[in-house]
Amino acid sequence: MIWFAKLLAKIIFGFLVASLSLVLVFKFVPVPFTATMAMDPNPVTKDWTALSDIDRTMVRAVIAAEDGKFCTHAGFDTEAIAKAAASNAQGGRIRGGSTISQQTAKNVFLWQGGGYVRKGFEAWFTFLIEKIWGKRRIMEVYLNVAETGIGTYGVEAGAQRYFNKSAARLTPLEAARMAAALPLPKKRAVSNPSGWLRRHGNTLAARVGVVRRDGLDSCVYE
Template identity: 80%
Template structure:
């Protein structure tokens, strides 16, 4: 029993130390690859790009589509979490509970899929990146590791795939259509959306102006 306790103690200390080291490293160094990329049978197309070379329309579209409270929360949208718990209690489908910070933590350090264990690790890494990286770095990493199409990762690779140009010059509608596809990039069309997806993209494009006007991206562009 003592051996087991010592082993568990060392394992916990080792995990904390390793996670801190990785978060500190990726505060300054581009994330080279993620578990999601490695497990993608379609290959990997990516091109790390600094946030200064990504059009603000893309940042604002991501906030409008994924996390309108990005600049105001500490990594967790408690209102969305409470709503998800209520829906789950009623047997409804849980959706929209994860913030950009949580998605970034999952994409960089963990694996896709649910489960309480994965969620627990996700919460730990979310706290770390909020404290060590800050909002601007979180957004930069998110836009570089998020899956934007089949075998395509990051908005730079996505912009070149869909529009034949750099992410530095995306129009509001182009950025909005990419953001609309982010939750299901393998299934949602960026260049030829139809029906609900087209309307959703148009709604995000309209919200880009609101994000700018209301300063909802102020933590990214201080």
């Protein structure tokens, strides 16, 4: 069994070195491709854009929609995790347990879908990017790799697709509608939403003002 222990130690060491190296590289280099993009059967459209060229309204919109505690947690929303665990115990549907940091870690380094193994890797990469990248870089990467439509990745490509304009010039309502579609970008309309999605987008547009008022995006612009 000694040989097995040595092999396991080498595998673990190799994974730690590889994961640290990747995180360090992507702190400075744009993420060229992700597993989600590679497995997308549709032609992929993306356009890496620096955070300085993305309207702050878009940052506020995704915080309002996805992670109101983005600037105050260390990668994990313990309250949301506790609620998800309680819902799981009762057989209920888990909603909104992942933070922007966790979603970024999953989108960049891992694959879609659940499972405890992937969740374990996700936790590790979330810890690393929080420590090495910081909030601004996490937000920048998230806004560039998040799926914003069929075969469309990043808010710049999404803004061009839906509004024929740059992500640097989005209105609060436009940003909110893009943020509202993020959980199900292949199924939720952005350009002409109706019913619940339209109301949800309008609600998020109002919450953008709350994020601005309360400085919930301050860590991104320190």
